[in-house]
Amino acid sequence: MWYHRQLRGNDKENHGLMNVNFSIKDLGNLKYFLGIEVARTDDGVVLSQHKYSMDILSDCGQLGCRPSAFPMEQNLKFYHCPESHKTDASLYRRLIGRLLYLQAMRPDIAYSVNILSQFVSDPRTDHMDVVLRILRYLKSTLGQGIFIPKDGGFNLVGYCDADWLGCPYMRRSRTGYLLLLGGAPVSWKTKKQSVVSRSSAEAEYRAMATTVSEVLWICWLLKYLTVNLEGATPLYCDNEAARHIANNPVFHERTNSR
Template identity: 80%
Template sequence: MIKRTKDYLHTTFSIKNLGPLNYFLGIEIARTNVGVILSQHKYSLDILSDFGQLGCRPSVFPMEQNLKLDQCTESHKVDAALYRRLVGRLLYLQATRPDLAYAVNILSQFVSDPREDHMNAAIRVLRYLKSTLGQGIFIPKNGVFDLTAFCDADWLGCPYTRRSRTGYLLSLGGAPISWKTKKQSVVSRSSAEAEYRAMAITVSEVLWIRWLLKDFDIHITDPTPLYCDNQATRHIANNPVYHERTKHVEMDCFFVRERVESREILPICVASKQQVADLFTKPLGA
């Protein structure tokens, strides 16, 4: 069937068989007996070389802990074109490096007017890259198709807009397949509200992945575990009673609760130390 498909494509388009996939658009594919590894080792080296950081001192984590970057108007301006080029290259590196997602998301907010503090934070990411050049995503060869989701929020995380940040990670068979870090569109009045908005966004992504797998003839019958470290959020999802704290997020409440009742989602409380989605909402240490 594969050969017939290739022959048919060749009659319509001019194609060339390059053999087994090893390198594509900067992503290296390494096959082992237990699975496939996706990495961007060469692309990472090119970034370090382009910005003169091949000999830099490595760092064990990408962003200084408890760092809250704002416009830094009192700091000196830097070369905006150079900063944008660096951030742009780091954005593509996220294809196989979810551990960089939070730092790059923060840095990309200041491409219009970058300052010295922003550039220093970007160089810190390069130092972390130097110590983790071969890191990537491992997709196991054998395993069950169990879809798992983690979601988290950083309440009032943005220092100048006071908007909260949503972060989630979806894994299939133990391999990360979808992740995101993004500022929420409105200011949340409580941590429970911020966490619940994050949960609603994560549920939307889980539903899309479940529908996509169904198109691939992979039918997931069990509810997808959704791990959240906020007790109030889990209680709201399972409790049909409204009160003052949930009136302004009524739509999200109905949306999540409907999916819980249809057994597509199963909210589960997880300890904060085991919350994988923390990687996308705050700067973590080693």
């Protein structure tokens, strides 16, 4: 506790305390760490995984593949595909694991990777084809990453959406949300909902509830870090019925659980 309180001083004092209590070495400005590349500009900081993406393409022999503009086809439904041939399960699991780590800087592939991770126990060639489609998309967006502006401010904005009955087996919807702090993405997630929603409004409302929980946690964390947010946090949802229920939570036929 004493050391934690002492770290609240200026950077020079903190560096001296670190030298006294730990054996450390100053490596200069951060440029590369755990596959994440850090580039500083006059406007802010850019975080990317260019080398990590190149390593994935190289290991799979996809450096010469044809680039794709999208990670997966629109409205594509995924099945277990028992009639399709089995593929190399170890390779499939390895690719999914590397893509899961890659989405730490790439929220644009989070939805696709979340769906494909359901089939790691019994992958088929149809599933591997979609994974290769993601690799083709990575080749066309190797330099894409996260930009953290220097003067972005401290306004928190949330976006949420739901894929109603997205799972063809369990009939569950998927929740997806993205939180921006000062224009930079700080939290995103896509996950299958725990219950079956009987309408798109119900699925969207559950997505809003999940996003609000994350917003409250982010607000608590920023308050602990003595960061004051600029005003209230707007939450954007593209479902009109869900917005009406959130603004006026009275009895409504769409909220009737009987």
